Amino acid sequence: MIDLRFSEAELEARRDHLTTFIRERTAAAGVDDVVLGLSGGIDSTTVAYLAVEALGAEHVHGLVLPARVSSEDNMSDAERVARDLEISYDVFEVEPVIETLLEAYPAAEGDHEAVGNARARVRAVFNYLVANHDGRLVLGTGNRSEAAVGYFTKYGDGAVDCHPIGNLYKGQVRQLAASMGVPEDLVTKTPTAELWADQTDEDELGIDYDTLDSILATHIDGRLSKASTARLLEVDKETVEMVRGLYATSEHKRNVPPAPEPLE
Ligand SMILES: Nc1ncnc2c1ncn2[C@@H]1O[C@H](COP(=O)(O)OP(=O)(O)OC[C@H]2O[C@@H]([n+]3cccc(C(=O)O)c3)[C@H](O)[C@@H]2O)[C@@H](O)[C@H]1O
Numbered sequence: 001m002i003d004l005r006f007s008e009a010e011l012e013a014r015r016d017h018l019t020t021f022i023r024e025r026t027a028a029a030g031v032d033d034v035v036l037g038l039s040g041g042i043d044s045t046t047v048a049y050l051a052v053e054a055l056g057a058e059h060v061h062g063l064v065l066p067a068r069v070s071s072e073d074n075m076s077d078a079e080r081v082a083r084d085l086e087i088s089y090d091v092f093e094v095e096p097v098i099e100t101l102l103e104a105y106p107a108a109e110g111d112h113e114a115v116g117n118a119r120a121r122v123r124a125v126f127n128y129l130v131a132n133h134d135g136r137l138v139l140g141t142g143n144r145s146e147a148a149v150g151y152f153t154k155y156g157d158g159a160v161d162c163h164p165i166g167n168l169y170k171g172q173v174r175q176l177a178a179s180m181g182v183p184e185d186l187v188t189k190t191p192t193a194e195l196w197a198d199q200t201d202e203d204e205l206g207i208d209y210d211t212l213d214s215i216l217a218t219h220i221d222g223r224l225s226k227a228s229t230a231r232l233l234e235v236d237k238e239t240v241e242m243v244r245g246l247y248a249t250s251e252h253k254r255n256v257p258p259a260p261e262p263l264e
C-alpha cells in the first residue's frame with residue numbers, strides 16, 4: 001500500500017486548515033454554534049475535537065443518539081468524548097421513532113438496510129431539530145474514503161451543512177485524531193455504521209480501509225490507470241474495479257439531485 005500519512009508539518013497545517021474551515025463556514029452562515037452526532041467512532045470524535053479547537057467548547061453541542069442496535073460501549077465512548085471535551089450534549093432515543101415508522105409501514109420490518117438507513121435519517125432529523133431551534137450548523141463527519149464509495153446514507157449521515165474531514169482518507173483521520181490527543185482506544189476502534197447488529201464497514205464493503213485509501217488516492221483521485229494501480233499496490237485488478245464500480249454507482253449521492261434542463 002502507499003503511505004498516505006502526513007508529515008508533522010503537514011499535519012499541523014492541515015489541522016489549521018480544517019479549524020479555519022469550520023470558523024469560515026459558521027461565520028458565512030452568521031452563526032456561532034454547531035451541533036454534531038457523537039457515535040463514539042473516530043470520525044465524529046475527530047470532528048468534535050476540531051470544532052472545539054475552532055470555536056471553543058461552549059459553541060459545540062453533541063447529540064448521542066442510541067438505537068436498539070447501538071452497543072453500550074460506543075454510546076458510553078460518545079459520552080466520554082463529550083465529557084473530555086467539556087461540551088454540552090443530549091441523549092435522544094432513535095428507536096421510538098423507528099417503531100412509529102414501522103407501525104405505519106410494517107412491510108419494511110426486518111429489512112435491515114431500509115430500517116438501518118432510516119435510523120441514520122432519524123438522526124439527521126434530530127440534528128436539524130436542534131440546529132433550527134438553537135441557531136447552529138450541523139457538522140458532517142464523512143471522510144473522503146466513505147464519500148468516494150458512497151458508504152453513507154443519502155439524506156441520513158450525508159444530510160449536513162459542511163464536511164470538515166471530507167477530504168481526508170480514513171487513515172489520515174486516524175492520524176489527525178491521534179495528533180490531537182484523541183484516546184488511543186478510539187483511534188484504533190473498528191469502524192462501524194451500527195445501523196444493524198454486528199455491522200462493520202470493512203466486512204460490508206469487502207475491503208480494508210488501508211487498501212481502499214490507497215486505491216482511491218492512486219486510481220480515483222490520482223488518475224493512475226487500473227492496471228498501473230493494481231501493479232503499484234500489488235492488488236488484483238478486480239479489487240480496483242470493485243472500488244471504481246462503487247465510485248461510479250454512488251455518484252448520485254455526491255451531487256445535487258438533477259432536474260430536467262429548461263426547454264429551448
Ligand atoms: N443512480 C441513482 N440516481 C439517483 N438516485 C439513486 C440512484 N441509485 C439509487 N438512488 C437512490 O438512493 C437510494 C439508496 O441510497 P441510500 O438510501 O443511501 O442506501 P444504500 O446506499 O443502499 O445504503 C447505505 C450504505 O451506506 C452505509 N452507511 C450508511 C450510514 C452510515 C454509514 C457509516 O459508515 O456510518 C454507512 C450502509 O451500511 C449502506 O451500505 C435508493 O433507494 C434511491 O432512492
Ligand SMILES: Nc1ncnc2c1ncn2[C@@H]1O[C@H](COP(=O)(O)OP(=O)(O)OP(=O)(O)O)[C@@H](O)[C@H]1O
Nearest residue numbers: 037038039041042043044064065141157191192193
Ligand atoms: N448512535 C449515534 N449517535 C449519534 N450520532 C451517530 C450515531 N451513530 C452514527 N452517528 C452519526 O453518524 C456519523 C456516521 O457514522 P460513521 O460510523 O461513519 O462515523 P463514526 O462512527 O464517527 O466513525 P467510524 O466510521 O470509525 O465508526 C457519525 O460520525 C455520527 O455523527
Ligand SMILES: [Mg+2]
Nearest residue numbers: 039041192193
Ligand atoms: Mg461509526
